[in-house]
Amino acid sequence: MYVGPSQHAHAWRAFFTARSWEPQLFADLVERDEIGAAFFEIETQINGLYRSLQMSQALAQRFGLSVDEDRRGEVELKARWLSLNAERFREALGPAQRELDIGLMQWMRRASCLSVVIGAGATMDAGGPSWAELVRRLLLRVIERGREQTEMRPRPGGTRENAEFERVVTAVEHLAAGEDLRARAVLASIEAGQADTEALMEGAQICYDFLGQHLFTDLTDILYENDRRPGPIHRAIAELAPAVNVPDRGGLLPGWDAIITYNFDDLMGEALDEAGLARAAYAMRGDELAGDPNTLAREQGQHALHQGIYHVHGYTPRRLFLITHVRFVFSTSQYECTYGGSRAGIVGEVFARWLANPVHHALYVGCSFADEEMNRLLRDAAKVLPGRYHYALLKWPGSCRHSEASAMELALASAPYLSMGVRPLWFDDFGEIAGLIRRLA
Structure with a gap:
């Protein structure tokens, strides 16, 4: 499936800039275009709406002006409209929705606008415990x-x-x-x-x-x-971490905008070490976000390009490491201490920079979505940017194979995730995950 700029880009621009949007004209545009090109234009427009709002808000804050709430409301309404009206065309794709989303994420990753969020499934893939x-x-x-x-x-x-x-x-x-x-x-x-x-x-x-x-x-x-050593998922992620050249963003940037992990272990960092890449692990030490760079990152200096790994719940590497002041989220009291009040530290960083940022998307890998506090971050991000979604690789729960599922079966299975702003990319076997990640190259 081709996913990229439309040959009818001028028609899309005319539609997006019109005073009013007619559903039938929108449907005609989608049906006339290649479906991957149509969704490329739609998703680009949704992100552009929110990006323009973000820039105007930053400008207003800089000069002490009030934020135009009418403008915010208009942007949210348009983003919702586009997402809702496009949904029936997406559902009609059936299992091919996965190909569409892989194509969209390829563009995001090549612009260093895609992060990966790693759950316990990556550690289990390396032989570690759930x-x-x-x-x-x-x-x-x-x-x-x-x-x-x-x-x-x-x-x-x-x-x-x-x-x-x-x-x-x-x-x-x-x-x-x-x-x-x-x-x-x-x-x-x-x-x-x-x-x-x-x-x-x-x-x-x-x-x-x-x-x-x-x-x-x-x-x-x-x-x-x-x-224990890094597993296939860690290594597939590491293969896409080398720097990418993004001229309109200033040149070289990390292959992943960020690597965010719920895991304590440093297996992801070790996979980057094996790949010969500069990287730094970040975790909360007391009330401050502290970095732990590898040898290459230290040699190149703190302002050199490196891949960041953000350990949301705590960090314990293989080597001898002073953990006395590292904040871990492992028990009920630690959850309440970290998430009970206002978002600060690494949680606030992840939310503001990646989950609720209009130009950044995240791909969840090895996550069960059983952690309600982390799900709340996604729901809150969806409230900030309605009509916009992150992605998740998830095992298909049906009795048949994913490729044989009906549009209705896919819609029912996807609904709980869509409600918190996440689009599932279904697979049938856990062994497929590494290969699906590599397809984002």
């Missing part, structure tokens, strides 16, 4: 091993001038009876496959309350056990 499995493993450690109390003691035979010390376990503390029962109940629900998000958060909270920062030592051990 969130449920991670909580299960940590609960088992807490229940069976407890928490060791240690102290440093001098080794026998040392002198005052040449003393050697070793860490000695002095006691082992276990969960109190009530907490032990709670932990075992959550563990049983996970092992029975019945644990929902709330149960997993409760299990994580029990582990965090008992172990404190020591929890993340165990967490790191599990994430990198058996010398």
